[in-house]
Amino acid sequence: MKAGADMKIAVKTVCVFALLTITKVTRTVGNDRVTATVGNSSVLTCPPKSNITMVTWKISPKVGGPCTLGYRADQNKTDRTTCSDSMNWKFRPDWNPALEIRQVGIAHEGNYTCEVVAKEGNFHKTYHLAVLVPPRLALYCDGHGNPVCEAAAGKPAAQVSWVLESNSTPKEEGHDNGTVTVLSKFTAYSTNMTNTTCIVSHPAGNQSKSIACRPSKNSSFIPYVYIIPCFLSIIIFMAVIYYFKLQSDRLCHKTKPSETAPTHSPQDDTMEVEPYTTYVQKENVIYNSVSDLTVGQNLPPATVASNMNDSTTLERKRDPL
Structure with a gap:
């Protein structure tokens, strides 16, 4: 039991020592805010250390996904993942591992972190790049x-x-x-x-x-632009009202009943014409009768005419006009 407890204590001591060592070796150099004008170039530097073993740039722009640029001294090799061609090493990474951003755009805005592994320990520095756009x-x-x-x-x-x-x-x-x-x-x-x-x-x-x-x-004519249409609208409105009023008066005059005139019955005309018609008819009858007698009895026309005049006179007395 005692040996087991001693073993646990020894393990905890080693873990604490390792954490303290890592904390001492890994140092944060700083977190800086940098600005760059759109269209220009920007250079970001890493912590200056000698005997560099490995350098890694971790880039997290606001637009697009993250990418990395890396260098290993033991293999003298560089690699990159999904980084655009506008971002690259400024110089040789084994000599100066600075990062250069050419033709800075709004899409380049974001965080840039340089991690350096050297004999002195691990170091990293973070930049926040803000892009300026002149108006x-x-x-x-x-x-x-x-x-x-x-x-x-x-x-x-x-x-x-x-x-x-x-x-x-x-x-x-x-x-x-x-x-x-x-x-x-x-x-x-x-x-x-x-x-x-x-x-x-x-x-x-x-x-x-x-x-x-x-x-x-x-600008001095602006009030007239509003006044003239209003004035014309009023005139048109009054003209329409006057027109409808005039039409209404005419309709009233047409529908007004006419004054009573003395009635004239058709029977009066008949009564006035009827005696003359009767007289003409009688004259015709008499004339026809005279003609028939003259032809039938071979009488002189003068005798017949005298008799007819006497008959006509008697008829007029009987039926005066």
Whole structure:
């Protein structure tokens, strides 16, 4: 029992000693933040140690998967896994194992760790690479003659200011790639200003531009653009109302009943014409009778006519008009 307990104590002592040795040998040189402007090159160095046995760069970018670059002194051999061609050794790794990133882009942003194995122990150093994107400065006059300053697609967001005081508030618009566009419109306290200067402050460098804007002549016509259509709308509306009112009055006059006129019965016309018709019919009958007598009895026409006149006279007396 005692021998077993002594063995456990000895094992624990060895483990603690080994941990202390590893802690003493493995040293963290530092964790630094570095910046690089997009399109430029960046060089990251390893802890300077002599008699290097092995060097490994472990890269963890924000975009894409991790990759490694390695060197073994005993085999004088380098290898790499899934690292792009833009990342490589700056010099010979057995002499200086620095890492160079050519044509830095936003995708290169991330953590870079160099691990060195030497006779003195194990050492590592970690960098956090931040990529700077300088904004594109644009200065122009808007439709009302106000200066507008635009710092487009900068990373981080730029600071926009004016040489003279302005009460404008910059507006920011973020993009998917992490860049930010800042837009600022100059509003002068005095209307006598003719020349204004925009200053863009950014970690990648400061920029400035000046411009002279004139109040737009078209701005004075803007109220008329709204007044004239309103005035025409009112006139058209009144014309439509007057037209419908006029049509309504005409319909009322057409539907109004006419004044009563004296009625005229068709029977009156019949009564007025009927005596004349009867008289003509009688005259015709008499004439026909005279003709028949003249032909049948060979009587002179004068005698028959005299008799007919007497008969006509008697008929008129009997049936006066």
